Amino acid sequence: xxxxxxxxxxxxxxxxxxxxxxxxxxxxxxxxxxxxxxxxxxxxxxxxxxxxxxxxxxxxxxxxxxxxxxxxxxxxxxxxxxxxxxxxxxxxxxxxxxxxxxxxxxxxxxxxxxxxxxxxxxxxxxxxxxxxxxxxxxxxxxxxxxxxxxxxxxxxxxxxxxxxxxxxxxxxxxxxxxxxxxxxxxxxxxxxxxxxxxxxxxxxxxxxxxxxxxxxxxxxxxxxxxxxxxxxxxxxxxxxxxxxxxxxxxxxxxxxxxxxxxxxxxxxxxxxxxxxxxxxxxxxxxxxxxxxxxxxxxxxxxxxxxxxxxxxxxxxxxxxxxxxxxxxxxxxxxxxxxxxxxxxxxxxxxxxxxxx
Numbered sequence: 001x002x003x004x005x006x007x008x009x010x011x012x013x014x015x016x017x018x019x020x021x022x023x024x025x026x027x028x029x030x031x032x033x034x035x036x037x038x039x040x041x042x043x044x045x046x047x048x049x050x051x052x053x054x055x056x057x058x059x060x061x062x063x064x065x066x067x068x069x070x071x072x073x074x075x076x077x078x079x080x081x082x083x084x085x086x087x088x089x090x091x092x093x094x095x096x097x098x099x100x101x102x103x104x105x106x107x108x109x110x111x112x113x114x115x116x117x118x119x120x121x122x123x124x125x126x127x128x129x130x131x132x133x134x135x136x137x138x139x140x141x142x143x144x145x146x147x148x149x150x151x152x153x154x155x156x157x158x159x160x161x162x163x164x165x166x167x168x169x170x171x172x173x174x175x176x177x178x179x180x181x182x183x184x185x186x187x188x189x190x191x192x193x194x195x196x197x198x199x200x201x202x203x204x205x206x207x208x209x210x211x212x213x214x215x216x217x218x219x220x221x222x223x224x225x226x227x228x229x230x231x232x233x234x235x236x237x238x239x240x241x242x243x244x245x246x247x248x249x250x251x252x253x254x255x256x257x258x259x260x261x262x263x264x265x266x267x268x269x270x271x272x273x274x275x276x277x278x279x280x281x282x283x284x285x286x287x288x289x290x291x292x293x294x295x296x297x298x299x300x301x302x303x304x305x306x307x308x309x310x311x312x313x314x315x316x317x318x319x320x321x322x323x324x325x326x327x328x329x330x331x332x333x334x335x336x337x338x339x340x341x342x343x344x345x346x347x348x349x350x351x352x353x354x355x356x
Contacts, residue, residue: 066213069326078104079199084104100198151182187267260281270314317353
């Protein structure tokens with residue numbers, strides 16, 4: 001993007017801020033907007049009083065009979081405090097393990113412990129930026145995350161999300177323009193899944209059950225802020241187009257298309273594919289079908305057709321996946337999970353559905 005386009009985007013985002021916010025309202029969540037949330041003191045790290053009785057869980061009983069079919073039906077096992085503490089005692093209180101413990105128990109004190117021990121770990125700071133209990137905690141963590149991973153565009157998108165929520169469209173435009181120079185898009189969820197899998201293994205679950213339980217326990221914390229950024233950007237784009245200011249609209253289109261494509265290219269899970277396609281299609285729809293907008297010089301129309309075909313494929317795969325996966329033997333299920341970790345969920349689903 002040229003300097004002129006960046007400056008145009010930043011300035012015009014500021015000029016259009018008032019009208020845009022009247023049209024759509026603030027994007028801040030209820031928790032961020034409340035006075036109580038803004039003044040709430042972050043709780044201290046919880047004392048680990050269970051430590052004296054952890055040794056009895058050193059050799060936990062084997063958890064047999066826990067099937068992937070049950071998990072697909074919604075019966076996902078959960079680990080309790082003692083099991084998670086035993087996992088940390090046996091495997092170590094590393095950043096990855098603490099992040100997994102935090103997700104499994106929904107306890108932010110584990111993340112704060114990891115941030116204190118290793119403040120430069122981007123995965124830890126990202127977790128606090130997404131799940132922090134106050135705007136101040138989130139903002140401080142986001143600044144640390146962007147410093148620790150300056151080439152990760154997710155930091156720019158989250159900074160734009162915070163700026164939009166605060167009503168500062170100029171700062172949002174600056175962050176979004178910066179994202180074009182940072183090609184990496186990493187959310188580190190695979191690290192958390194790997195740590196969670198070890199926790200289930202330590203609790204006595206069989207390997208395939210532990211792997212599936214870790215996957216099914218995962219929550220997608222980055223989904224909402226990224227989608228909100230794309231929606232804010234699209235509304236600004238539409239405002240520029242309505243006013244026939246196409247020079248101002250062009251940078252918003254480039255940023256929106258780039259965001260959608262990055263999520264598809266680098267996101268490991270099916271929800272990443274669906275989210276990325278959804279974002280990209282919204283911006284493609286504003287373009288002339290003959291405009292060059294896709295990878296390899298594809299026109300907007302051609303790219304949109306390709307995305308529709310991929311969505312249809314995902315819908316078709318998803319329709320038959322649950323039954324196919326549930327009825328597969330343990331070896332096939334294990335190979336599927338390994339392929340998903342190595343190649344992504346969509347590639348693994350394609351492979352599974354090809355099996356006889």
